[in-house]
């Protein structure tokens with residue numbers, strides 16, 4: 400029987416914990432031999448005190464070893480990507496077909512929307528009929544055939560993290576870099592890729608508030624990855640405005656298509672090109688600028704667009720969205736004055752769209768894929784009085800009116 404009080408005291412007194420002690424604590428909690436009340440002080444101690452690099456690595460491995468690990472050895476080299484952003488981040492749906500077109504294999508497990516952030520799975524299901532819940536063996540077969548596959552995350556990966564994350568969420572202990580680093584890495588390591596690209600976003604639309612904390616989180620995750628013999632690349636990126644122009648599952652899926660058609664050169668396009676180029680460069684051992692040239696080429700000649708179509712079809716998704724045009728919005732929000740866009744409340748924009756029914760608040764909720772907003776400006780852009788600043792796509796006029804009121808507080812034009 401683990402003496403969790405003794406281990407907690409050790410952390411508080413800055414005495415090192417052994418691998419065995421950390422595993423005992425994590426296993427006891429995951430297997431319900433100790434209660435939330437008994438385990439909480441242990442997590443609090445980590446939250447308030449420092450863990451060494453070794454301890455952080457063991458914590459990550461203990462969470463990883465609590466569940467299943469995906470074996471991708473049949474595929475040889477596989478790249479995984481994870482973004483800690485945010486709002487209007489549709490990079491996964493853009494990058495996976497690009498990399499797949501260039502022979503860089505990706506098996507991408509994604510989650511649903513959570514809090515203010517949209518989920519890649521919800522965006523994928525905007526392609527009517529698309530199956531996100533396929534089993535791993537089928538996913539591996541699809542990677543062999545198409546070079547890439549996007550599916551929902553499995554319940555059995557790092558179950559300790561799920562339980563601990565839920566406890567942290569209930570008790571206000573989420574925002575700690577050690578805990579975030581081990582949480583993300585336990586899941587990434589479980590996914591089995593040998594190359595992991597971590598897109599660490601900072602700003603008012605991301606988990607990390609500033610560049611300094613993003614850098615530190617990146618450094619810790621890289622160290623954990625190195626100790627686990629993985630190639631880890633950290634990419635820092637600003638998120639103080641929605642990454643693309645659209646927020647909402649279907650609108651974002653449509654924007655991903657637009658980018659692969661070469662019709663939009665937004666921040667989302669540039670971030671996607673950068674991330675895909677890094678993935679290809681690491682996987683193929685070629686210089687970044689060469690990879691970048693290839694990435695741009697498969698966008699230009701539509702190879703990546705056609706690859707996405709193939710991937711969607713192979714998982715029973717409809718291709719209708721590829722030819723669909725934006726519908727008329729429920730309501731148009733216009734600028735009150737001339738000026739320049741100087742600020743967005745990015746997190747709040749994410750929250751507003753989530754509350755429009757685009758993110759599950761409870762397991763039984765049905766997602767409204769069509770709802771969301773379109774924006775037309777980035778920070779620094781000029782706006783004329785009367786020009787549209789938001790299009791609102793809502794279930795009812797009443798909802799649209801409410802969203803309009805809220806959105807007006809989320810942009811500053813000066």
Ligand code: URA
Pocket residue numbers: 564573578579580582583606
């Ligand atoms: N995302 C995670 O997966 N875990 C955290 O702790 C924070 C963000």
Ligand code: CA
Pocket residue numbers: 410413414415448449450451
């Ligand atoms: Ca310590």
